Every structure is written in structure tokens, then in C-alpha cells.
Amino acid sequence: MKLKLLSLFYFLLCAHLVHSQTNPTPLTLPVSENFGTASFTTPKPGMASWAGSGTRPYGTQAAAEASDAGADVTLSGATPASGSAGGQYGHAPAGDGRLTVLLSSNTTNGTTQVVMAINTTGASSVVVAYDLVMTVSNARDFGLALQYRVGTTGTFTTVAGSSVIYNATSVNGGDADGATDFDNYSFTLPANAADEPVVQLRWISWRPTGSGNAPGVGIDNISVTSGAVNPCAEPTAQATALNLTPALTSIAGSFTAAASAADQYLVVRSLSSTLSAQPVDGTIYSAGQSLGGGTVVSVSASASFNATGLTASTNYYFFVYALNSISCSGGPNYFITNALTANTTTLTPAACAAPTDAATNLILTSTNTSISGSFTASASANRYLVVRSLNSTLSSAPVNGTTYSAGQSFAGGTVVAYNNATSFVATGLTINTTYYLFVFAANGDCTGEPFYNTTALTDSKATTNNTTNLPPAYYNAANGLTCAPLKTALSTIVTTGAVELTYTPGLWDAYYRTDVKRNDANTANVVWDMYSDNPAGPDPYTYTLGSGQCGTYNSEGDCYNREHSFPRNWFGGAVAPMNTDIMHIFPTDGWVNNLRNNFPYGETSSPTTTSLNGSKLGPSSFTGYTGVVFEPINEYKGDFARAQFYMVTRYENQVAAWQANGNANEVLNGTAYQSFDDWYLKLLYKWHVQDPVSQKEINRNDSIFIIQGNRNPFVDHPEWVVTVWSCTGVIATTGINDILSLSQKAVVIYPNPVVNKIATLKLEKPFTQTVSLQVIDITGRVLKQHLLPAGQTVIQLQVHELNAGIYSVKINTTQGIITKTFVVQ
Numbered sequence: 001m002k003l004k005l006l007s008l009f010y011f012l013l014c015a016h017l018v019h020s021q022t023n024p025t026p027l028t029l030p031v032s033e034n035f036g037t038a039s040f041t042t043p044k045p046g047m048a049s050w051a052g053s054g055t056r057p058y059g060t061q062a063a064a065e066a067s068d069a070g071a072d073v074t075l076s077g078a079t080p081a082s083g084s085a086g087g088q089y090g091h092a093p094a095g096d097g098r099l100t101v102l103l104s105s106n107t108t109n110g111t112t113q114v115v116m117a118i119n120t121t122g123a124s125s126v127v128v129a130y131d132l133v134m135t136v137s138n139a140r141d142f143g144l145a146l147q148y149r150v151g152t153t154g155t156f157t158t159v160a161g162s163s164v165i166y167n168a169t170s171v172n173g174g175d176a177d178g179a180t181d182f183d184n185y186s187f188t189l190p191a192n193a194a195d196e197p198v199v200q201l202r203w204i205s206w207r208p209t210g211s212g213n214a215p216g217v218g219i220d221n222i223s224v225t226s227g228a229v230n231p232c233a234e235p236t237a238q239a240t241a242l243n244l245t246p247a248l249t250s251i252a253g254s255f256t257a258a259a260s261a262a263d264q265y266l267v268v269r270s271l272s273s274t275l276s277a278q279p280v281d282g283t284i285y286s287a288g289q290s291l292g293g294g295t296v297v298s299v300s301a302s303a304s305f306n307a308t309g310l311t312a313s314t315n316y317y318f319f320v321y322a323l324n325s326i327s328c329s330g331g332p333n334y335f336i337t338n339a340l341t342a343n344t345t346t347l348t349p350a351a352c353a354a355p356t357d358a359a360t361n362l363i364l365t366s367t368n369t370s371i372s373g374s375f376t377a378s379a380s381a382n383r384y385l386v387v388r389s390l391n392s393t394l395s396s397a398p399v400n401g402t403t404y405s406a407g408q409s410f411a412g413g414t415v416v417a418y419n420n421a422t423s424f425v426a427t428g429l430t431i432n433t434t435y436y437l438f439v440f441a442a443n444g445d446c447t448g449e450p451f452y453n454t455t456a457l458t459d460s461k462a463t464t465n466n467t468t469n470l471p472p473a474y475y476n477a478a479n480g481l482t483c484a485p486l487k488t489a490l491s492t493i494v495t496t497g498a499v500e501l502t503y504t505p506g507l508w509d510a511y512y513r514t515d516v517k518r519n520d521a522n523t524a525n526v527v528w529d530m531y532s533d534n535p536a537g538p539d540p541y542t543y544t545l546g547s548g549q550c551g552t553y554n555s556e557g558d559c560y561n562r563e564h565s566f567p568r569n570w571f572g573g574a575v576a577p578m579n580t581d582i583m584h585i586f587p588t589d590g591w592v593n594n595l596r597n598n599f600p601y602g603e604t605s606s607p608t609t610t611s612l613n614g615s616k617l618g619p620s621s622f623t624g625y626t627g628v629v630f631e632p633i634n635e636y637k638g639d640f641a642r643a644q645f646y647m648v649t650r651y652e653n654q655v656a657a658w659q660a661n662g663n664a665n666e667v668l669n670g671t672a673y674q675s676f677d678d679w680y681l682k683l684l685y686k687w688h689v690q691d692p693v694s695q696k697e698i699n700r701n702d703s704i705f706i707i708q709g710n711r712n713p714f715v716d717h718p719e720w721v722v723t724v725w726s727c728t729g730v731i732a733t734t735g736i737n738d739i740l741s742l743s744q745k746a747v748v749i750y751p752n753p754v755v756n757k758i759a760t761l762k763l764e765k766p767f768t769q770t771v772s773l774q775v776i777d778i779t780g781r782v783l784k785q786h787l788l789p790a791g792q793t794v795i796q797l798q799v800h801e802l803n804a805g806i807y808s809v810k811i812n813t814t815q816g817i818i819t820k821t822f823v824v825q
Helices: 060-067 483-495 501-512 590-596 634-650 652-661 676-692 695-708 720-728 737-747
Strands: 031-033 047-050 089-092 098-102 113-119 126-138 142-150 164-166 183-187 199-204 216-226 238-245 251-256 264-270 294-300 302-309 315-325 340-345 360-366 371-374 381-387 413-419 423-426 434-443 457-462 516-518 526-527 560-564 583-588 616-619 628-631 747-750 758-763 771-778 780-787 794-798 806-813 817-824
Touching: 047 413, 060 142, 060 199, 098 126, 126 142, 126 164, 142 216, 142 720, 183 360, 238 315, 238 340, 238 371, 251 264, 264 302, 264 340, 294 315, 294 695, 302 381, 360 434, 371 381, 371 501, 381 423, 413 423, 413 434, 483 652, 483 720, 501 560, 501 695, 526 737, 560 590, 583 590, 590 806, 628 676, 634 676, 634 695, 634 720, 676 720, 747 806, 747 817
Parallel strands: none
Antiparallel strands: 031 216, 047 113, 089 098, 098 216, 113 199, 126 183, 126 216, 142 164, 142 199, 238 251, 251 302, 264 294, 264 315, 315 340, 360 371, 371 423, 381 413, 381 434, 434 457, 516 526, 560 583, 616 628, 747 758, 758 794, 771 780, 771 806, 806 817
């Protein structure tokens, strides 16, 4: 993620500290400084670095703001390191030059100020932009802000909104900070900084009290620009003729635009006939914000609005202010004299009456774990209560005046939905089980609501018992293809019909279906977080869906967020549809997500950090790459690998251009086929083989198909990884095809489903050495473990203690892992 701020520092490349401060020569606009690429480039003469006076490092922003220049500071030419002496460093990690400020108490350079002087003569506005990146990640806080002053003496003024805090778990720019996450900031200086021969910009830094080393924050891509932009003029007239149309819980409004030009209109609603405060010039307001005892409805160029979420039978006053803020500086500028105003009362609901007819034509479809339904609306209802049950009847009818919510127990069943929709989805169901669905017509928006028609529309449907819910003809266009043509065909298949989810709340809502499991005690549904789940023992912590969302976090276990397993830094940021493609975005612990950052997946034998479930960060030990990598636990390596294969397949037409984004060059080779660098392709293929497709992935793929409208072909057809990429000559498939063939064809479990509590496992050919065999439930917990002696081809599994459900047999061999699924009835 990128942040652009305007700041500059000039660091004198001298061997010893100079004991006076230098006022740099003003630079003529526009100014651009990116400090080089392959190696660090010395800053322009218009930049300087000051140590600041007084006790350093400063403990508060206020102390840093009040400090004076102090002496010039030496610019070190080495890469900063955690715990090393503070100061300013010029370096070029990953071929990207930058200036880094590292705060430390063990040197007089512990606090530094980056300075740039500019000449703004003739400029009517000045925009300063820059990137910040956390070069050194430590837990202590690092504060940084931009200041300016006119001339070379006097007090500096802090630019509003420029103060930011960085630490090992900070989130700036909307995502987790890290060594490859650039945050882009841009600020327009106040009007008094324009048209002046000398303006000094100063970036101040501070380190609040606490323990441990502080981060190092790098500054890069500084630019200072100006434009002949006129100050925002205040409109001279308000809009006229405000018309209000009330409904039960909303009021629509329209008006005639102001006679004199106005860019936009601010609309405020209130329960009072007057506002206690007027809009303030230069302040941007947004819908839902409080203002003068009222609430902002909209800020728009439109001459109409709609206020929603109101209370019935209530009088509301509306105030409309004309403003200018487009193509001008210093705005918004509001005209506050005699705001256009009017009032009206929301409608009074009629007395509730039960619908006289029920819904009709209930149609049900099912998957392994869900049942979707649709029906024809009742002619006399505006709401519907949907209930599911394992019984063919409910113990009671819904009660008038009582509103039921999804998940609530009711009459021996569970509420699926209460809303005005004529479709629903019941999720979290048990495989191969019959459910009865009941739809009650209801009326809301009335006094005493809701009232129910107690005759339910009802039908039953069994969840399926399929290994997958793959549509029969979904992959027909890929039949007979191999190598690059197969990859291209799959790209078309999984792109056609796919819908774009919203980031909020779309992904959060989808996780209720795609990434949910039972907790260790089997008492509640929790988030299935592959960065914290412990398949072999108790989870270190769990998250309740919805209530544990990030948010901010200080340590592991604080909250969960949305992990782009294929970092969005690699595809250019918050770019649609990749940014919300749930196929590669998993719910994960926020702290561990930040730890992973934008580092590639990999293997490390000497981790620097290990999470509570065993995920690791450290230098790569996989042949072909030596940089920092993140290694998830073995149980989920295949899941992440197949998500990576999906991304370069679905977005085949775009992936070649991604190599230049962030640190994507570490894994992408700039081609549509083979897409990955050799080392990364070998790694992902290794993980794909060692951790075969699990029932968790199959269920998630089915759920995503319902929500997003597409599938991951490498979950449905794992053999296609070989079929697509074996033509590159990079992956060695000898022996692995035999393992895949064995896992798919030569291991038989019967009877399946198991009905007599004894399952027989038969091998087409024996192993030449003893191997371990595990029985695993759908949450990934190991329930039973056996040794399968060399030469044995038949083993009986006692499963009498297992509850009805779906399970997997996992056989660990020296060449890979074999899985086979069976069902206990």
C-alpha cells in the first residue's frame, strides 16, 4: 500500500557531527526525489538533516513539534538494523533507494529532523507527497509528522492529518505495515505557504516512553508540486424550493440548485428547528457525521437526497448549504447565511394485521452443508420468517409482536432469516441429513409489528453426500488440453460468471460460510484461521465470527482480519477484482497477518519469529531463494499453494505486468505462462503434493461457488497442476504422479458410508516400509493413529467411537501424503 508525503532531508555526508544547523537552499518547484533505485542517491542540496535540540529522542509529539533545529546530522550509508545506533540512513533494499530515520537512545543522533527548502513564488497552492515504509520492524512506537514554516526563522506549524504512528503491529493506509508496504501521503499546504521565496518543510520524529527497540521508518518518492489553482470562493446564494416526501422510516428531498454556481450541497437533518453550529470552512463532512446537534445526510452535487433510518411519526428538520470545493484550494467553502430549510413528519404506521395468504412455490437446492431456497411472495405480506428443523413439525407458531433473528432457537428449530427477501440460504448443516424448512409470511412497518400468518409454507430437503458439488459440465472447455492452452482455458472458465464481492461487508459476511469450523470442545462455531489453527492439539485461541474482527491489535490473539495470501502489493494495491477475490483471501489472526506482510511463502530452517501454531518467518532455506519468507504449518501448505496457482490462472491476462509491483519480482517472472519464478513454482508444487486437497478445501470451494460464482480448478482437479506446469520443465513429476494416482485410485475404503462401525482399507499394492496412518475429522483434528506395516495391503479401522460425519484417512509416506475420505452414518 502506498502513502505519499512530501518531505525531504538532506544529510551531510561527513565523518563527524557538525555543531550548527544549515539552512538548505530553496528548490524551485516542481521537486522530485526518489533517492535512486539500485543504489542510494545522495539527496539534493535543498535538503538537510537536523538533530533537534534538547533531550533526544523526544518522548511526545508536542516535544518534537516545539524543538528547534539543533545541529546537522550525519547520514549513514549502511542499512539500519534493530538495536543499532540511531540516525539517518541512506540505503537501497531490494533495489529501491530510501532515507530511513532510526530512533535510539544510545546516540545524540537519536532524534532527527528531515528538512527541505522550497521556493513557492508564483504558486497559488503547494502539494507535498511522499511514501513511508517501516524499514525496521520493532514493537515500540515511532511517531512522524510533517511541518512547515515561511522563511528560515520562527515556529514550525504541523500539517493537519500528517501525524502517523508506526510499530511492529501498526496499520496505516488501510493495511498492515511492513518492510515492503509503502504508505502514500499527500497534503496541500495552507494558503500562507504559497507565493513565498522560502518555505521550509520539516519531518519531525518522536519515540514515546516504553521498552525495547524502536522501528526505523523510511521516506521515499518525495514530490512537491504547485498549480495555478484559485482559492475556493464562497457561493453567493443558497438552493431554493426544498420539497420533502416522507415515508415510514425515510424522507426523500429535492430542491432547486442555487442561482449562483455551487459545486455541491451539504444536507443536515435534525430533530430541532435550529442547529447549534454551522459548517466550518475547510472541514469536510461525510454522511452520518454529527453537526450542530444534527446528522449529515449527504454531501453531493445532486439536487436530491434520501434520509433513511428514521423513526416513524417523528418530525425532522432539514438544512441545505451550498458550498464550493472542486478545482480550488482551501475548500470546502460553505455559504452559511440563511440555509435552505424545511421540515416534515415521517408517516405513522398503520395497525398491524396478519397476512391473509402464505408464500407459495418453495424450491430447495442443497450442497453438502447448505440448503438454498426461493419462493413466491405472499400478496399481503412484506416480511418472511424462515426456520429450519430436523423435525417435520414445529412445536409452536411465531408470536405476534416478536421479532426473531437469524441463528435464534425457535419451536425446536433454528431461525434462518427474517427479512423481506424471497430467497434464503441455510448454512452450517450436516452432510447427508434431511432438513425441514418453514416459511411464515409476516407484516412489518406497522404498529405492534410484526404480525404473522401462522400457516407455514414448508418442504424438506436432504444435504448431499458428494465429495464435491462440481457442476457436471463446468470444465468441458478444458477437455483434452494441456500446458499453456489448458491454463488459458481454465482462466476463461473461472472468470466467466464470477461476481465481485465488496471488501466490507462482503468478505466478512462470506466467512460465515467459507471459513467456519467447530471449536475444540465442539460447542460453538469459530473462524477457521489457518495461521492459528492447531490440528494436532488445542487451538491457542479462537475467534467468534463477526465479533473478533480487526480493528487494531497489539499481539497475537487480539483479532482476525483478511489475509491476501497472494499479497495485493503484488497486483498493484486495492485493484478490483483481485482485491476482493475470496479464493485467495483467508481470515487470519491480525498479528500473524502483519508478520507475514508481503513476504513470499517459503521454508525456513532458522526462523526469527514463530507464531503460536508454528507458522514461521525467517530467511529462506529453499534452494533458489535466500530472502525472508513466511512458512505456514504443514497442514495448510497445499491450501495456500493452490490459492497461488488459482491467482496466476484466473488473472492470466494481467499477471505478466505484475512483476514490477512491490516485491512481486521475488516470485513472478513477468510471463503469463509459466508466471512464477522457478524456485517458487518448485516450492508450490512440493506443497501441493505433500498436502493434498482436503475436505475443508472442497467445502470452501463449493461455498465460494455459491457466493462468488466460480471455482478453483486445482481443488477440483489436483492433477491439473502437473498437466499445466510440467511443460515448463521446472517441476520434477517422477514418482509424484504415482503418489497422486495411488491416492486417487489405488486406496479403497469400504463400505463407504460406514454403517457397522468397521471400515476396511485396502491398498492395490503394499508399501515397502512401515508408514503411519491417521484418521482426521473435518476440522483437521487427528482422532486415531495406526502403523501400517510394510507388505500389508488390508487394515480394518474400528470407528465405533466416531460420530456421524465426514472423515479422512491420511497416510504419511517418505514420498508424500495420501488422503482418502469416508463417511460414518
